[in-house]
Amino acid sequence: MDACAKQREYSAKDYKSDVKPIWCPGCGDFSVLAAITRALASMQLAPENVAVVSGIGCSSRIPAYTSVYGFHGVHGRALPVATGLKIARPDLTVLVTGGDGDGFSIGGNHFLHACRRNVDLTYIVMDNQVYGMTKGQASPTTAPDWEGSKLTPDGAGINPFHPLVVALAAGANFIARCSSSDPNNVADIITQAIRHPGFSLVQVLSPCVTFRPEQQEWKHMVRTAVVDATDDAARAARRLMTDDGFNVGKVLYKGSRPAYQPEPKGGVAVAELEADFAL
Amino acid sequence: MSGQTVSFVMAGSGGAGVVTAGSLLLEAAARAGWYAYMTRSSGPQIRGGEAAVMIRLGTAPISSHDDCFHLLVAVDWQNVGRFAAEIPLDADSLIIGDPGEGEAPEVFVRSGAKVVDLPMKALAKGVPGGRPNMVAFGAIAAMIGLPEDIVIGVLQDSLKRKGAEAIAASIAAFRAGVEAAVEFPAVPRLPVGNSDTSERWSITGNEATGMGALRGGVRFVAAYPITPATEVLEWLAPALPKVGGVLVQAEDELASINQIIGGSYGGVPSLTATSGPGLALMTESLGLAVAAEVPIVVVDVMRVGPSTGIATKSEQSDLNIAVYGLHGDAPHLVLAPTSVADCLFTTQWAVHLAESLQTAAIVLTDQAMGQARAVIPRSAAIAFIGQREKPAALAEGAQYKRYANTASGVSPMAIPGMAGLTYTADGLEHNETGTPSSQASDHQAQLDKRLRKLTGYNYGDHWAEISGDEDADTAIVTWGSSAGPAREALERLRAAGQAVKLVAVRLISPVQPEKFERVMKGVRRALVVEQSHSGQFHRYLRAQYDLPREVHALHHPGPLAVRPGAIVDQILQWS
Numbered sequence: 001m002d003a004c005a006k007q008r009e010y011s012a013k014d015y016k017s018d019v020k021p022i023w024c025p026g027c028g029d030f031s032v033l034a035a036i037t038r039a040l041a042s043m044q045l046a047p048e049n050v051a052v053v054s055g056i057g058c059s060s061r062i063p064a065y066t067s068v069y070g071f072h073g074v075h076g077r078a079l080p081v082a083t084g085l086k087i088a089r090p091d092l093t094v095l096v097t098g099g100d101g102d103g104f105s106i107g108g109n110h111f112l113h114a115c116r117r118n119v120d121l122t123y124i125v126m127d128n129q130v131y132g133m134t135k136g137q138a139s140p141t142t143a144p145d146w147e148g149s150k151l152t153p154d155g156a157g158i159n160p161f162h163p164l165v166v167a168l169a170a171g172a173n174f175i176a177r178c179s180s181s182d183p184n185n186v187a188d189i190i191t192q193a194i195r196h197p198g199f200s201l202v203q204v205l206s207p208c209v210t211f212r213p214e215q216q217e218w219k220h221m222v223r224t225a226v227v228d229a230t231d232d233a234a235r236a237a238r239r240l241m242t243d244d245g246f247n248v249g250k251v252l253y254k255g256s257r258p259a260y261q262p263e264p265k266g267g268v269a270v271a272e273l274e275a276d277f278a279l
Numbered sequence: 280m281s282g283q284t285v286s287f288v289m290a291g292s293g294g295a296g297v298v299t300a301g302s303l304l305l306e307a308a309a310r311a312g313w314y315a316y317m318t319r320s321s322g323p324q325i326r327g328g329e330a331a332v333m334i335r336l337g338t339a340p341i342s343s344h345d346d347c348f349h350l351l352v353a354v355d356w357q358n359v360g361r362f363a364a365e366i367p368l369d370a371d372s373l374i375i376g377d378p379g380e381g382e383a384p385e386v387f388v389r390s391g392a393k394v395v396d397l398p399m400k401a402l403a404k405g406v407p408g409g410r411p412n413m414v415a416f417g418a419i420a421a422m423i424g425l426p427e428d429i430v431i432g433v434l435q436d437s438l439k440r441k442g443a444e445a446i447a448a449s450i451a452a453f454r455a456g457v458e459a460a461v462e463f464p465a466v467p468r469l470p471v472g473n474s475d476t477s478e479r480w481s482i483t484g485n486e487a488t489g490m491g492a493l494r495g496g497v498r499f500v501a502a503y504p505i506t507p508a509t510e511v512l513e514w515l516a517p518a519l520p521k522v523g524g525v526l527v528q529a530e531d532e533l534a535s536i537n538q539i540i541g542g543s544y545g546g547v548p549s550l551t552a553t554s555g556p557g558l559a560l561m562t563e564s565l566g567l568a569v570a571a572e573v574p575i576v577v578v579d580v581m582r583v584g585p586s587t588g589i590a591t592k593s594e595q596s597d598l599n600i601a602v603y604g605l606h607g608d609a610p611h612l613v614l615a616p617t618s619v620a621d622c623l624f625t626t627q628w629a630v631h632l633a634e635s636l637q638t639a640a641i642v643l644t645d646q647a648m649g650q651a652r653a654v655i656p657r658s659a660a661i662a663f664i665g666q667r668e669k670p671a672a673l674a675e676g677a678q679y680k681r682y683a684n685t686a687s688g689v690s691p692m693a694i695p696g697m698a699g700l701t702y703t704a705d706g707l708e709h710n711e712t713g714t715p716s717s718q719a720s721d722h723q724a725q726l727d728k729r730l731r732k733l734t735g736y737n738y739g740d741h742w743a744e745i746s747g748d749e750d751a752d753t754a755i756v757t758w759g760s761s762a763g764p765a766r767e768a769l770e771r772l773r774a775a776g777q778a779v780k781l782v783a784v785r786l787i788s789p790v791q792p793e794k795f796e797r798v799m800k801g802v803r804r805a806l807v808v809e810q811s812h813s814g815q816f817h818r819y820l821r822a823q824y825d826l827p828r829e830v831h832a833l834h835h836p837g838p839l840a841v842r843p844g845a846i847v848d849q850i851l852q853w854s
Contacts, residue, residue, distance in 0.1 A: 019714050046698065047698075047701055048695065048696055048697055048698040048699070048700070048701055049695070049696060051545075051695050053541070061715075063703040064703045064705070064713075064714060064715060066703075067701050068701055069693075069695040069701050069702070069703075070701075070702070070703030070704065071541070071544055071571070071703065071704045071705075072703055072704070072705045072706060072707060072715075073537065073540070073564075073567055073571070073706050074537075074563055074564055074566075074567050074706055076533075077533060077534075077537040077564065079534075080501075080529065080533070080534040080535075080537035080538045080541065081537045081538070081540055081541035081544070082541060083527075083534070083538050083541060084499065084501055084527075084537065084538030084539055084540065084541025084542040084543075084544075084545070084549070085541035085542060085544055085545045085695075086541075087499070087525055087527060087538075087542065088498075088499045088525070088541065088542035088543075088545040088546075088547040088549070089542075089545035089546065089547070089695060089696070091696065092545070092695050092696065109530055109531060109533075109534075110530065110533075110534055112530075113529075113530040113534070262520070262525045262527070264498075264519070264520045264522075264523045264524055264525050265520045265521060265523075266520075266521070266522065266523030267521070267523075268521035268522055269522070270493045270494055270522055271660070272521075273490065273493065273518055273521070273522070274480075274490075274657075276486070276518075277480035277481060277482045277486070277490075278478065278479075278480060278657070279306075279309045279310065279478075279479050279480065279481055279654070
């Protein structure tokens with residue numbers, strides 16, 4: 001963005017649309033939305049140079065609630081849409097928003113490869129360990145003994161997916177965890193994530209008060225992690241494997257692998273390629 | 280086929296070099312002023328196995344194989360019998376085999392073809408560094424009248440990197456083949472020194488598809504490799520960066536199509552290429568492109584299906600999924616090139632249409648057309664370049680309506696970076712501003728608009744390739760690579776005094792009933808020709824168009840191509 005061209009200052013509400021969210025009262029996603037707009041304001045990014053891409057789910061509705069460029073696609077495919085957009089338009093700031101089901105179940109393969117590929121995207125996952133939009137089924141991060149779903153009345157019975165450890169193994173270079181109960185911190189982490197060149201993963205614990213009312217307790221359970229970002233993947237893995245998932249508020253791992261951004265050479269007219277075929 | 284042609288096959292086990300020799304032969308024939316058409320067939324092996332190149336040369340452009348081959352040259356007989364059905368021979372044909380490599384398989388001998396010995400291996404041994412495939416090359420060149428100096432020029436050019444020794448060995452082995460063929464029975468020789476001096480290209484269908492994409496303005500490609508579409512991508516991978524574009528190898532087909540949706544949403548015309556299994560995976564997101572009105576082009580180089588089918592062989596059986604595969608009411612474009620050369624035109628046109636109409640376009644080519652190499656007249660530049668309608672700046676305080684319900688159905692599309700025009704593209708049903716809406720009236724209005732922009736557009740005369748006699752009462756209606764043999768059948772029928780017209784449909788969807796009615800005026804009977812087991816195209820025509828009372832369908836599954844003679848026979852039997 002050309003900062004000099006901008007006369008006025010943007011405030012958080014300049015990034016917010018007037019579309020009313022469909023979320024339930026008390027949903028953690030409200031404060032994540034507020035944090036995103038605050039982060040964009042703190043960076044003074046021109047709204048037209050920002051795009052928010054999502055798949056399907058409660059948190060994937062965020063693009064409609066912002067007044068930047070948005071793309072609300074199909075379930076699980078937000079990361080590929082964002083990847084194509086960023087590679088085709090490296091001048092844009094591209095955020096991806098979604099939930100645990102969209103990102104780690106149906107979109108699991110894209111998650112792995114987005115970590116690997118390291119395109120400069122900021123992926124904000126609002127993790128509530130449940131499928132809220134389809135009215136309460138187990139997600140990949142749900143504990144095996146949760147019996148709140150009619151679909152799995154005896155509990156899912158399988159171990160939860162650990163997104164941060166998987167991301168680390170797949171090559172992600174920026175891994176953070178925060179809690180929707182502290183929107184200022186979420187805004188700060190998102191700002192750092194946007195500034196980080198390459199793929200950054202921000203897991204936000206964002207309770208579903210409707211289908212997991214017990215998650216309202218999360219705001220009392222979270223604690224600020226007592227560690228600083230490390231660039232040692234083994235150490236980060238050890239920390240993440242052994243913590244209880246409630247250490248929040250920090251960037252937990254930050255590597256320095258260069259972002260993937262193919263540079264077209266250009267300069268050749270299409271007609272010149274005809275020489276390939278001419279006899 | 281006007282003019283003279285000669286048809287031959289080179290076959291052998293993988294590594295015997297038949298594809299190399301075939302390509303060299305094609306190049307030499309092109310330099311001799313001839314036109315050519317070469318298809319390949321191979322077994323399922325990744326490397327090795329058996330391979331055959333089927334080549335037809337002629338003094339005018341060719342887009343189909345003949346009914347029968349004049350000549351089958353087998354460097355060895357390792358599993359070559361598996362190609363028997365693909366290599367029709369008759370009593371006038373000639374089989375050349377190496378006596379040291381065993382007898383010609385009974386399945387070929389049964390045709391009554393004359394069998395001639397050529398000790399390719401032994402002759403090659405007499406030349407240091409010589410190879411049997413070059414001996415075969417020499418024999419074929421001598422028999423069809425390909426001048427030696429032209430062949431030597433081709434060998435010198437194409438083996439430059441391998442050094443003088445390799446060139447000398449190849450020339451010597453080639454000459455051994457020429458000398459050995461002196462006493463062989465005659466096959467048709469083509470006249471040399473053709474007066475046709477127009478510029479010609481040697482190009483495959485898949486390359487032509489790639490070139491069409493670039494000419495149309497595509498600058499972003501994301502794709503996952505799949506036979507037989509991979510060559511489209513392999514041609515584009517180095518070409519795109521040169522013209523300022525990018526190709527990404529995605530993790531799967533779902534990622535491929537969504538990446539191009541992202542690229543195109545960003546304002547860059549985008550394309551992916553795949554085959555049937557990949558298209559099946561992409562259908563959900565094709566619907567997204569339709570609903571969100573993001574232009575994309577998906578090339579499907581069809582192969583034998585269903586499921587994994589036969590990856591290396593051709594069929595025209597993805598028509599149903601291309602037209603009907605999307606859920607909901609999702610009007611989109613389906614186009615099909617009618618020849619190797621037309622792969623360029625149709626792909627370029629598809630990019631133009633997708634961009635103009637802000638929707639998904641599927642281009643259906645197939646293995647036979649995509650992997651065929653042809654010598655064609657140079658493709659003329661056409662004016663179709665992707666042009667997206669962009670919105671004008673808004674008055675202060677006005678809200679941008681991305682999905683405005685316009686008379687044409689096309690709504691001006693903002694591109695990220697344009698100030699004051701931010702919006703959210705949505706696969707959810709939405710109102711004119713793009714806000715998700717579950718209201719019946721919004722759904723109805725958006726459905727109407729998305730249909731209207733396709734049906735109200737003027738596609739001009741490109742919807743079909745039409746040839747033959749204008750007032751004929753008999754028509755051949757076909758599509759895709761079946762248009763090649765149909766074109767030749769038409770010429771043979773007309774040469775025999777029959778009035779026939781050919782309608783090869785290029786714009787499969789949306790349908791053009793008025794145009795079809797006009798071209799079919801006076802037609803009493805029609806033969807529908809295609810390569811699918813269930814007659815997908817025939818059923819589609821029946822559902823969408825008024826057909827003459829008498830309609831016959833000539834349809835069979837892949838991989839055996841429709842032969843021109845089969846079409847001629849059907850029409851003649853009818854008379």
